[in-house]
Amino acid sequence: MRSRKAVIGISTCRTSRNGNEYDSVSRYYSEAVAYVSNAIPLGIPSLGDKLDSDELLEQIDGLLFTGSPSNVDPGHYGGAPSEQGTLHDPARDATTLPLIQKALDQKIPFLAICRGFQELNVALGGTLHQKVQDVPGKMDHRADYEAPIAERFALAHEVELAPAGILFNLIGKSKVQVNSVHAQGVDRLGEGLLAEAYAPDGLVEAVSVSGASAFALAVQWHPEWNVSDNELSNAIFSAFGEACRERANRR
Numbered sequence: 001m002r003s004r005k006a007v008i009g010i011s012t013c014r015t016s017r018n019g020n021e022y023d024s025v026s027r028y029y030s031e032a033v034a035y036v037s038n039a040i041p042l043g044i045p046s047l048g049d050k051l052d053s054d055e056l057l058e059q060i061d062g063l064l065f066t067g068s069p070s071n072v073d074p075g076h077y078g079g080a081p082s083e084q085g086t087l088h089d090p091a092r093d094a095t096t097l098p099l100i101q102k103a104l105d106q107k108i109p110f111l112a113i114c115r116g117f118q119e120l121n122v123a124l125g126g127t128l129h130q131k132v133q134d135v136p137g138k139m140d141h142r143a144d145y146e147a148p149i150a151e152r153f154a155l156a157h158e159v160e161l162a163p164a165g166i167l168f169n170l171i172g173k174s175k176v177q178v179n180s181v182h183a184q185g186v187d188r189l190g191e192g193l194l195a196e197a198y199a200p201d202g203l204v205e206a207v208s209v210s211g212a213s214a215f216a217l218a219v220q221w222h223p224e225w226n227v228s229d230n231e232l233s234n235a236i237f238s239a240f241g242e243a244c245r246e247r248a249n250r251r
C-alpha cells in the first residue's frame, strides 16, 4: 500500500494590514515542510479557544510552531510587563500554548522554532529573558531588521550540541554555526525540558522533551532558512517529516 504523505499543521501569526487582519506564515516554513519533510503544510488559524483543536489534532500528523517578530506575552510566565510598544500576538499565544500541551499529551510529533521554542518553554512552566542582550554576560542575539533578509538570517554564532542528544545524533558533530534572530531567550527551563544546545554565552538554544513518546524538538535558531544548504537544518526537517509520516501511516 502506498505510504500516505503526512499533514503538518503550521502555526500562524495574527497581523493587521490596511484595517484587515490576517493569519500568516512565512513561505520558508511551508517550503521546508513540503520539500524537505516531504509533507503537506497546512496553516492553523490563530483562533484561540474557538479552534476545535481536538478535531484538528485527529486530522493532522505533526505540528510546526514557527518564529515571529512578536513576543510571548510575559503574563504567561509571570514576567514583568513588556516595554511600551513591544509587539505581542495574543491570538497566537491563545492558540499555540494550549496546542503544545495537547500535542505532548496526544503524542503528536512537533518541531518548534524561535518563538515556537520559547512557547514550548513557557507552556511547560519555564520563563524567558525579555531582552537577552541586557542580561550581564549574555551576547546580543538580535539580527538587524534593516538588513536584507539574507543578512538577517545569516549564520551568526556557534552552538555546542549536548553529547548523545537528538541534534548531536542527527549529524554527529558537537559544534555548528546557526543564525540568530531573537531578543528573548530561555531563563528558567520548563518542566521536563532537556537542553540540546548552548550558545557560547551559555544560553540554551535547543531543547527536547524528556520521555516524549513522539518527536519533540525545539530550536531557537531558524533551520527553515536555507534548509537544503545546511546539513543540520536538512536533518532536522527530514527527521521531523519521517516522524510525522510514521504517524500518518499508523492512523
Ligand SMILES: N[C@@H](CCC(=O)NCCCC(=O)O)C(=O)O
Residues within 6 Å of the ligand: 026, 066, 067, 068, 069, 070, 071, 072, 113, 114, 115, 116, 181, 182, 183, 184, 185
Ligand atoms: N520575538 C521573539 C521571537 C523571535 C523570533 O521568532 N524571531 C524570528 C522572526 C522571524 C521573522 O522576522 O519573521 C524574540 O525576539 O525572541
